[in-house]
Amino acid sequence: MTSTIEETASAPADVTRGAFDLEWGDLIKTGAILGLGLVFMSLAGMPTGLDGRLLIDPFLSLGYVSLLWLPLIVGWSVANEKVLEGMVATRKSARDVVAGLVVGAIGGAGLSLLIVLIGAFDIRDPLVNWNEKTQAFLSFQRGTGFGVIACIVVSALLAGFGASLHLMPRRVRRAIVSALLAVISVAVFESFLVDVADPLSFLYTKTGGLLPLWAAVVAALALAMTLSGGGERIGQARTNFQELTGPAKTRQNTILIVVSGLALIIIPMITGKITQELLANVGIFLLLALGLNIVVGLAGILDLGYVAFFAVGGYTTAVLTSTNRGPDWPEWFPTLPWWGAFLVTLLMAGLVGLFIGAPVIRMRGDYLAIVTLGFGEIIRILFLSDWLSGYFNGAQGITNIPPADFGIFEVKGTDPRSVFYLVLFFAVISIYVSWRLERSRLGRAWMAVREDESVAEAMGINTVNVKLMAFVVGAVLASFAGAIFSAKVGSIFPTSFLILVSIIILVIVIVGGMGNIVGVIVGSIVLVGVLGGPKQPGLLQEFSEYKLLIYGALLIWMMLQRPEGLVPNARRSRELHQDEFLQDAWLKGKVDDADENGNGADSGTVAPGLAGGAS
Amino acid sequence: MSHLLEIDSLSVTFGGLHALKDLNFHVDEGEIVGVIGPNGAGKTTFFNMISGMVTPTSGDIRFEGESLVGLDPNQVTQRGIARTFQNVRLFANMTIVENVMVSQHCRTKQGVWGALLNTGKFRSEEQEIRQHAEKVLGFFGSRLVGYRLEQPASVLSYANRRRLEIARAMATKPKLILLDEPVAGMNPKESAELTDLIGKLRSEWGFTIVLIEHDMNVVRDVSDRVVCLDHGETLAQGSFEEVSNNPDVIEAYLGRPLEKT
Amino acid sequence: MTTAVRVKGAGRTNVDRFLTLLRVFLIGLIVVGLLAFIWQQIDPGNPFARWTHDGEPANRLTADQFQGLIVTGLSQGAMYGLIALGYSMVYGVLGFINFAHGEVFMVGAFTGFIMANKLDEAGYWEGGAFIPAVLFTVLICTLVATLTAVVMERVAYRPLRGSPRLIPLITSIGVSFFIQNAVILLFGPGAKSYPSNPDWLGEKRTFLQLEGTKILVIVVAAISMAGLWYFVERTKTGKAMRAVAEDKEIASLMGINVDRTIVTTFAVGGAMAGIAGILWGLLFRSVIATTGFLPGIKAFTAAVVGGVGNLGGAMAGGVSLGSAEALAPLVLLEPLGVDGVSQLRDAVAFTLLILVLLVKPTGLFGERLSAEDRA
Numbered sequence A: 001m002t003s004t005i006e007e008t009a010s011a012p013a014d015v016t017r018g019a020f021d022l023e024w025g026d027l028i029k030t031g032a033i034l035g036l037g038l039v040f041m042s043l044a045g046m047p048t049g050l051d052g053r054l055l056i057d058p059f060l061s062l063g064y065v066s067l068l069w070l071p072l073i074v075g076w077s078v079a080n081e082k083v084l085e086g087m088v089a090t091r092k093s094a095r096d097v098v099a100g101l102v103v104g105a106i107g108g109a110g111l112s113l114l115i116v117l118i119g120a121f122d123i124r125d126p127l128v129n130w131n132e133k134t135q136a137f138l139s140f141q142r143g144t145g146f147g148v149i150a151c152i153v154v155s156a157l158l159a160g161f162g163a164s165l166h167l168m169p170r171r172v173r174r175a176i177v178s179a180l181l182a183v184i185s186v187a188v189f190e191s192f193l194v195d196v197a198d199p200l201s202f203l204y205t206k207t208g209g210l211l212p213l214w215a216a217v218v219a220a221l222a223l224a225m226t227l228s229g230g231g232e233r234i235g236q237a238r239t240n241f242q243e244l245t246g247p248a249k250t251r252q253n254t255i256l257i258v259v260s261g262l263a264l265i266i267i268p269m270i271t272g273k274i275t276q277e278l279l280a281n282v283g284i285f286l287l288l289a290l291g292l293n294i295v296v297g298l299a300g301i302l303d304l305g306y307v308a309f310f311a312v313g314g315y316t317t318a319v320l321t322s323t324n325r326g327p328d329w330p331e332w333f334p335t336l337p338w339w340g341a342f343l344v345t346l347l348m349a350g351l352v353g354l355f356i357g358a359p360v361i362r363m364r365g366d367y368l369a370i371v372t373l374g375f376g377e378i379i380r381i382l383f384l385s386d387w388l389s390g391y392f393n394g395a396q397g398i399t400n401i402p403p404a405d406f407g408i409f410e411v412k413g414t415d416p417r418s419v420f421y422l423v424l425f426f427a428v429i430s431i432y433v434s435w436r437l438e439r440s441r442l443g444r445a446w447m448a449v450r451e452d453e454s455v456a457e458a459m460g461i462n463t464v465n466v467k468l469m470a471f472v473v474g475a476v477l478a479s480f481a482g483a484i485f486s487a488k489v490g491s492i493f494p495t496s497f498l499i500l501v502s503i504i505i506l507v508i509v510i511v512g513g514m515g516n517i518v519g520v521i522v523g524s525i526v527l528v529g530v531l532g533g534p535k536q537p538g539l540l541q542e543f544s545e546y547k548l549l550i551y552g553a554l555l556i557w558m559m560l561q562r563p564e565g566l567v568p569n570a571r572r573s574r575e576l577h578q579d580e581f582l583q584d585a586w587l588k589g590k591v592d593d594a595d596e597n598g599n600g601a602d603s604g605t606v607a608p609g610l611a612g613g614a615s
Numbered sequence B: 001m002s003h004l005l006e007i008d009s010l011s012v013t014f015g016g017l018h019a020l021k022d023l024n025f026h027v028d029e030g031e032i033v034g035v036i037g038p039n040g041a042g043k044t045t046f047f048n049m050i051s052g053m054v055t056p057t058s059g060d061i062r063f064e065g066e067s068l069v070g071l072d073p074n075q076v077t078q079r080g081i082a083r084t085f086q087n088v089r090l091f092a093n094m095t096i097v098e099n100v101m102v103s104q105h106c107r108t109k110q111g112v113w114g115a116l117l118n119t120g121k122f123r124s125e126e127q128e129i130r131q132h133a134e135k136v137l138g139f140f141g142s143r144l145v146g147y148r149l150e151q152p153a154s155v156l157s158y159a160n161r162r163r164l165e166i167a168r169a170m171a172t173k174p175k176l177i178l179l180d181e182p183v184a185g186m187n188p189k190e191s192a193e194l195t196d197l198i199g200k201l202r203s204e205w206g207f208t209i210v211l212i213e214h215d216m217n218v219v220r221d222v223s224d225r226v227v228c229l230d231h232g233e234t235l236a237q238g239s240f241e242e243v244s245n246n247p248d249v250i251e252a253y254l255g256r257p258l259e260k261t
Numbered sequence C: 001m002t003t004a005v006r007v008k009g010a011g012r013t014n015v016d017r018f019l020t021l022l023r024v025f026l027i028g029l030i031v032v033g034l035l036a037f038i039w040q041q042i043d044p045g046n047p048f049a050r051w052t053h054d055g056e057p058a059n060r061l062t063a064d065q066f067q068g069l070i071v072t073g074l075s076q077g078a079m080y081g082l083i084a085l086g087y088s089m090v091y092g093v094l095g096f097i098n099f100a101h102g103e104v105f106m107v108g109a110f111t112g113f114i115m116a117n118k119l120d121e122a123g124y125w126e127g128g129a130f131i132p133a134v135l136f137t138v139l140i141c142t143l144v145a146t147l148t149a150v151v152m153e154r155v156a157y158r159p160l161r162g163s164p165r166l167i168p169l170i171t172s173i174g175v176s177f178f179i180q181n182a183v184i185l186l187f188g189p190g191a192k193s194y195p196s197n198p199d200w201l202g203e204k205r206t207f208l209q210l211e212g213t214k215i216l217v218i219v220v221a222a223i224s225m226a227g228l229w230y231f232v233e234r235t236k237t238g239k240a241m242r243a244v245a246e247d248k249e250i251a252s253l254m255g256i257n258v259d260r261t262i263v264t265t266f267a268v269g270g271a272m273a274g275i276a277g278i279l280w281g282l283l284f285r286s287v288i289a290t291t292g293f294l295p296g297i298k299a300f301t302a303a304v305v306g307g308v309g310n311l312g313g314a315m316a317g318g319v320s321l322g323s324a325e326a327l328a329p330l331v332l333l334e335p336l337g338v339d340g341v342s343q344l345r346d347a348v349a350f351t352l353l354i355l356v357l358l359v360k361p362t363g364l365f366g367e368r369l370s371a372e373d374r375a
Helices: A024-043 A046-050 A062-079 A094-120 A132-138 A144-167 A170-188 A190-196 A198-203 A212-227 A230-243 A246-270 A273-298 A307-321 A338-360 A365-384 A416-438 A441-451 A453-458 A463-489 A499-512 A517-531 A541-545 A547-561 A570-576 A578-587 A601-605 A608-614 B043-050 B073-079 B096-102 B112-117 B120-138 B146-150 B158-171 B188-203 B216-222 B240-245 B247-254 C014-042 C047-052 C063-094 C101-121 C127-160 C166-187 C212-234 C236-246 C248-253 C258-284 C289-306 C311-336 C341-359
Strands: A054-056 B005-014 B017-027 B032-036 B058-063 B081-083 B176-180 B208-212 B225-230 B233-238
Touching: A024 A046, A024 A062, A024 A094, A024 A132, A024 A144, A024 C166, A046 A062, A046 A132, A046 A541, A054 A062, A054 A170, A062 A094, A062 A144, A094 A132, A094 A144, A132 A144, A144 A170, A170 A190, A170 A212, A190 A198, A190 A273, A246 A273, A246 A416, A273 A416, A273 A441, A273 A463, A273 A499, A273 A517, A307 A338, A307 A365, A307 A463, A307 A499, A338 A365, A338 A463, A338 C014, A338 C341, A365 A499, A365 C166, A365 C289, A365 C341, A416 A441, A416 A463, A416 A517, A416 B112, A441 A453, A441 A463, A441 B096, A441 B112, A441 B120, A453 A463, A453 B073, A463 C014, A499 A517, A499 A547, A499 C166, A517 A547, A541 A547, A547 C127, A547 C166, B005 B043, B017 B043, B017 B233, B032 B043, B032 B188, B032 B216, B043 B081, B043 B176, B043 B208, B073 B081, B081 B158, B096 B120, B096 B146, B096 B158, B112 B120, B120 B158, B158 B176, B158 B188, B188 B208, B188 B216, B208 B216, B216 B240, B225 B240, B225 B247, B233 B240, B233 B247, B240 B247, C014 C047, C014 C311, C014 C341, C047 C311, C063 C101, C063 C212, C063 C236, C063 C258, C063 C289, C063 C311, C101 C127, C101 C166, C101 C258, C101 C289, C127 C166, C127 C258, C166 C289, C212 C236, C212 C258, C212 C311, C236 C248, C236 C258, C248 C258, C258 C289, C289 C311, C289 C341, C311 C341
Parallel strands: B032 B208, B032 B225, B081 B176, B176 B208
Antiparallel strands: B005 B017, B005 B058, B225 B233
């Protein structure tokens, strides 16, 4: 079995270990963690809650998928060995599959134990999902005895399969993975696909779920495409694109921007309301995330009260446009059209940015985080309070906010397409602002402050002013979102501005990649588009109950495994992995210790006059 | 006659410890002054105080006749004093050219609007910043220019980091540069070369220089005048020969001979 | 100590002027509020009170009400203090804010709810069995909270040791989010009610007519604090903790197991939060998954008010914050004619945090941090 394996690592794979030559202690530990994870998810009610949603009618529900991906991934990672430079990679062999099987079986045993325990004890009182439903689900609706064995077997097989992926030739592995992903995404994004292109509904049953036949077709298509080398060709095209330089690159970039711009304008015209609403929500969070990206990503200020600026933007627009604002506003106080209110909103957000920024700007980074969080809460409490209810209507909020009227077209919540276009317009502005500022004198100063504040100050940068500027720019960008939000929803309540929103925006920025505009865009699409915002549903509407848990888990996982985000900014990832980076650079001979040794390429580059003068 | 930098009975205490005690010192325009002294003598504190990172307990620092006491470090830099750090502190994740560009911050003034509207002024200023940065980096031969410009500072060797720090200080367009152990960690060949460059900093760029250094060869070769500090007090001032032969200085470095105690 | 405190003189900027204004405003608000309160107590119908209350006389606070506010403030403050100890110790040792510490407290309160409910069903939550039952509950809560804190350290923070200081802070936000939502999913989203305390506890007793529950809270907090003080100042492990807080590297060179000491720090902090959790349950008799958030942030505020890293300060900070929160709405804001003052309690706490950081950033009793954390 071992000799046929194509090895992906470049290092020679000499070491083959016997099938049962395993690190049992580690395996048991990993298996136990897997088991705990499975039990936790079962008790959290994720599988049972999602069981009603069929993916492939009638075999597979989202519930099972939400549970069973875990052994698969754990199996894969058990057999995944990090090969460091200078280490000899062991040849993947039956041993790895055995390891996967063992881990999977231990994890599955956790579920079996849960099945038995649910039968034996009744602790339903605190644990809401400790019930027959969970038990029946875990036993595949076939009785406890069957379930106990089935859990172990299924989990072991999945983990073993995950591990065995390492043994397959690369192309086969890719094909299998893409077929799996294709089927699952076509099934999961059912409502979205049907909304985009109604004729696609022939793929699905009336009650939801892919028809088995079509599932097979989708899988076959994906298999065929990957096997025929589609994946490699795409990869090749991407490398080609990345290696372009100079004018060719600029041209390519222009084409890319024009094409995606056109796509963004056209897509909402052909899709249904669900997609338009989704795109509008993604856009609003993108605006917020772009602003926070300047504050956190560029200037390195962890602002946890960012939602305050969103709130100020929303409330200022509401107060200036609504006919139903609080009764205590003086007679002369104007009611403006949306765009007029918008201009005042920008000013107001900038002022509040200064007001909040000034006291916190000299504080240590972590104190600043908590104090800004405090400010965020204070602002929400004030909007909510009876004290100011004469102005902001307290918990009742401000309603009757008219749509934004631009003469030729009106932006209102019932027409998500119009909201999307408005959001798109401001997103383009925000992206432009971020892009220009990052490459300016101010952007460089922000980065210097992020890297080392006291040195930046010693180099002549007025750190207080520069950081305040970041605060203000961030606040203004957030107020864009606030102004649009109030026109979109038509009413505004303090509960729309919980600290939760700040944290979700932070997760978007971090998951996408701090300090990176493309990363932030990807982050908003992936998180808000797929999982959903704090109150806005995403593509995976079924997950709305679990999305906050997922946000939390994602934040931890990203920080531990990939702090640079999905689309890393080269600088940022260097900062976060500096040791590794230096080590790599050293191994590749990039660090110029050459001129210390006097024998590298650099030694010849010393100006002759200097070299002579030195001796 | 007024000096470029004049320090008048300067003292600082950290919780009862006299880091500097009643220090008098001056630098004239165009001078290179070496500051020596054993470890813990208060040399870096002295620099920190001039550059505004530490506020003196008493005394006065005057630069071109105006007091620097109470100014923020960035205001001191604005007045024309730049410095390097003993433990090299670069902006490690910015590129080499950005490191130098960012230190021209206080000499330039384009803000948000210029950047957003991409005005002609903004573009020409950016170009000037870039050109000046490349010119400054070119001072160190071809080590820091060319393909290096766009590399992050973190890939540089130790000696090159020190050079980049000096370049960064030069780019703030100062009158006075404070160099904190510029050749520490360099081999003899590199330090000899840098000694030469320090001379050129004055002759070609017109900077006045104060440097802290432990390498006596460098101090001898480059300084017009040497000051020796110990326990926050001035032990001796004068030419290198005078200071190096001063018995108090020898005692501070080598300790007291046994028979004297 | 290279980054010493700067005395602003020649370098005053607009930001400094604004901050001075803000300080003057906040302190002025306190002074005016206090004066208005005193005048109102002397003469509820005084012209100022009439002016601020739309022509009506103000409500004079009775001695009983005032005493009630103080006791409420003290007992809440004692809880904030207990939670603050965990923040303070972790900040002292690792130099980062463990944002998820409030969730440890919540886990303690939740465990307390489960235990109390089960014990109540078995008939132990009343009469003579109550005291042993409470002690047993405290023990279990402490254990579970400690375990939570230790697991948290192991899973989320240990791999991040040595990374830039905002990274563990962001991670701890994730941990907090995760625990909160895990509890919602496992135990349901609704508020959980503790069984009612036995009547003899709720009675007002002793010569000051204090409520028994509040006395219990204050006493338990005081005992825990004393125990912690003994542990940190008098035992070998405590000495190791202080050494690690001062300098991790040197401590490990001196033969101290830094990892174990850090775990101990989390464990002890978790235990204190667990105790605070059950006390919260006894006092408010209700717990919900988001219970940990606000008390957590406020406890951090308390730690800052008292001076981070300073254990006595954390407790004192907790008590000051608790009292300020209880008193300020009625004593400072009500006399100024602010409506619905009780809604502003949380805002008062955060304003106090801002005020302390503006006026005395090292806290009322001074920070005790290692040199690198002060930077």
